[in-house]
Amino acid sequence: MKNEKISVIIPTYNGEKTIRRAIESILNQTISTDIKILICDDCSTDQTIEICKQYPECIIFANIEHSAGPNKGRNIGIKNAVGDYITFLDQDDVWLPNKLELQLKEIKNADFIYSRCIKKTVQKS
Numbered sequence: 346m347k348n349e350k351i352s353v354i355i356p357t358y359n360g361e362k363t364i365r366r367a368i369e370s371i372l373n374q375t376i377s378t379d380i381k382i383l384i385c386d387d388c389s390t391d392q393t394i395e396i397c398k399q400y401p402e403c404i405i406f407a408n409i410e411h412s413a414g415p416n417k418g419r420n421i422g423i424k425n426a427v428g429d430y431i432t433f434l435d436q437d438d439v440w441l442p443n444k445l446e447l448q449l450k451e452i453k454n455a456d457f458i459y460s461r462c463i464k465k466t467v468q469k470s
Contacts, residue, residue, distance in 0.1 A: 349449060350379040350428025356418030358387040360436035361396055368400055370439035376446040381427055385409060385418030393436075 353371050357364055364384075371382055382403045386394060388411035397403050406421055415435070423431060430452065434440065448458050 348378055349430060350381070351430045351432060351445065352422070352426035352428050353380060353382045354385060354419055354422030354426065354431065354433050355382065355436055356385045356387065356415035356422070356433075357389065357393055357397075357436040358415075359389045359391045360393045361389075361391040363437040364393055364396055366439050367434055367436055368397070368403065370442075371434065372400070372402065373442055374440070374445045375443045376449060378445070378449070379428065380445075383422045383425055385422045387411060387413055387415075387418060 355364070355367060360367075368382060371380060374380070380402070382400070384397045384403050384405045386397075386405060386407045387409050388407070394405060394407055397405050404425070406418075406425065409418055409421060419433060422433075430449075432445070432448075444460065448460070452458055
């Protein structure tokens, strides 16, 4: 298997409470490949951008018109994606560590892949 390049697009707006977990779940993938994270921010007013800047792996597109919504961010991310594959992650979701590894194996036999989700209830303190 060649070293595929993957662009991960995360649309975000005021995601300071969850964006770090989302980014870390990408960086903790079990596969060794070239991953570029594109943060497409919808003019957050919290610390989202500052948190994202702590990760040199991220490209931050912060010039999206406010209230453009996540689809606008996804589309801008697609236009700026690099590599062989594009995948999406919402700011408040996380990936299991082997997600990309499993999907790269399966993409050889498909044009499009989607994943099921595992929903966990988080107790608030």
